[in-house]
Amino acid sequence: MSPATMRSWPVGRPASAPEGPAILQPISAGIVAAITGFASSFALVIAGLQAVGATDDQASSGLLALCLVVGILCIVLTWLLRIPISFAWSTPGAALLLAAGSGGASFASAVGAFLVCALLLVVCGLWPPLANAITRIPKPIASAMLAGILFPICLAPVQASVELPLLGLPIVLTWLLLYRFAPRWAVPGAMTVAAIAIAVTAGTEWLSATTVAPQLVFVAPAFDPAVILGLGVPLFVVTMAGQNVPGVVVMSTFGYTVPTRAALVGSGAASGVGALFGGHVVNLAAITAALMASPESHPDREKRWIASFTAGIAYLILGLGAGVATALVGAAPPIIITAVAGLAVLGALVASLTGALENTESRLAAIATFLVVASGIVVIGVGSAFWGLLVGAVVLLVTRRKVSA
Template sequence: MLQPISAGIVGSIAGFATSFALVIAGLQAVGATDAQASSGLLILCVTVGLASIGFALVYRIPISIAWSTPGAALLVAAGQNHANFAAAVGAFIVCGALIILCGLWPALGRLMTSIPKAIASAMLAGILFPICLAPVTAMFDYPLLALPIILAWLIILRLAPRWAVPSAMLVAAIVIAVSAGGGWMQKAELAPQLAFVLPVFDPAVIVSLGLPLFIVTMAGQNVPGFVVMSTFGYETPARPVLVGTGVASVGGAIFGGHAINLAAITAAIMASPEADPDKSRRWIATLSAGVLYLLLGLGAGVATALVAASPPILIIAVAGLAVVGALVTSITGALEEPPHRIAAIATFLVTASGLTIAGIGSAFWGLVVGAIFMLWLGWGSRSTAENPEPAP
């Protein structure tokens, strides 16, 4: 009994610590106040916790739920173009509705999985790339603050890779608290509070934020999550999971949460033999993880105040360290198939550029440009990849 419980504790702490700062920074980037960002983190913890508990009790398999980390990275990247949080919430609701539709209409789910891996991975890489540059920028802007964080990350990455980002976040919290003095705690709302946000459905924001959020959540979290579960011999009920997480995402959106989904990395902790040699008992890990997420949500106000007390680039730098692995994976996936490399690079460059056309952000245009390149160069053709440059 203790082994799966401890696995759930490790998975939930690792999942929370590695990306809560990214979530807060993302929500603030699209216009959330400190109170709204705190509410968003709280509702994400609540929906993740309740969904994890519910699926564990009903299906007795380790279905791990998490918030959309690629989605949070998208919010950070899109922040320069969207400062109306009510419109962002409208986009969150559309994203959740599309996830529900994927569960109810299998054809849409198949369409999502048919998006070429090269294009989806390249778009995600373009979203993550500017964030992963933040540690470099922070080293020049705030060397005394950034250096201990990066060194902690590097040292623990060598000794215990799973704990590298949580360790960096712990050092960051200490550094920020010491540099800010005691004043930041006075701004913290210690009691958890939900802030209702009346959504606004802006077509431009839905296209530039809602649709990319849906795509990166499906391609970057749900699809790998199903793969991880099948790797460990579990048949995950797709319709209930997609509909359930979609409904929770829609409900959580009005309190500032962006999206929840199947977990991938933490699923590998809780669905593997590390959680318990007995496959039939591993669901206890996700049950305990869900309970701990509910408790972690109680600290959302303190976490938001800590982030608010820090120079923004420092928090983005910690987030950049957290998604370096995801950047490596996405770049590898984008360039894996030689016929699609040029289309993938085009998608990456347009997405990373941050350009805005007609009020629509670069993530959407990256997909469009990648699709055009892929169609023009031949969807299944290998000639371009085998001989991408004219012969000398």
């Protein structure tokens, strides 16, 4: 080594020293991804579980269970596969719960529907023809169903701004400004403003709620055919079409092949365990996966798995705050929580509407699906998501025959 080279090298540092900051990069990416994923949609999860009949204790348990199974999945599969495979709870699924409501059914029936959804995910992993059948659902119909689920929720920011302007407007304005300058933090920022507003208006009494302490509450499932058709089957469809398929696509964009059998069987089994404690369903991450699988995580693609592994650990820690999060949501006016949820899924609504209407030949079927689902109708105890799929399929079949005739 020349004297010049010796002078340019930091004194007392080994040749491998530059690796230190590089290792911190995926660790920070994993922490950011976990915090973003949690803060962006925990309110939607809690509100969705409560909408299908969960008590505060059960909703808190459900959020904690989801954090635990997501964290364990990220840690175990990432360690075994050495790729940045990541998981999250189903945000469209939580929106479905909020839109569907209980319809008079018990939370035990909703848990039964969660278990059926989990079983279908496992079957998809073990029997590829079922997974292929789900992915063959026409994109306009699947997208329109998701758009119909999200549309009423996305109206909430407007309603909150009119009904409670002192609370609603600061949340919306914060989201808008952050969306312009730091999009990744737009929803967490809006949730932070909402939390501050709730804490100021509600005082400190909400902190004494029994749900503040993290706890798992076992929920014995009940299997109601109407709830399974109206909630379990649509939950499975939106999770596959709205989360798992995009999750695979995101990973492939960065050169990773997702082992679908391991991912589906693992997430299905984890969802089944989580369901017994109130969680709805977990799946492959899509949005946060892009952060952990991209060069933003680490320039060396062989080391990006560290980000997902770190995110798993972060989710385990974040789960300890499930009780506080539930108590905070319980202290807020419902429209404010739904408003934050609406901001969280606004991007998904835009993408769903775009996908639903991009094909001119299927627009009528897509609009029919959207209208039926958004209507929130319940027929013979079965919710609008199932009927929207059915009506959309019939309209698509009839109009396609007419076009081909």
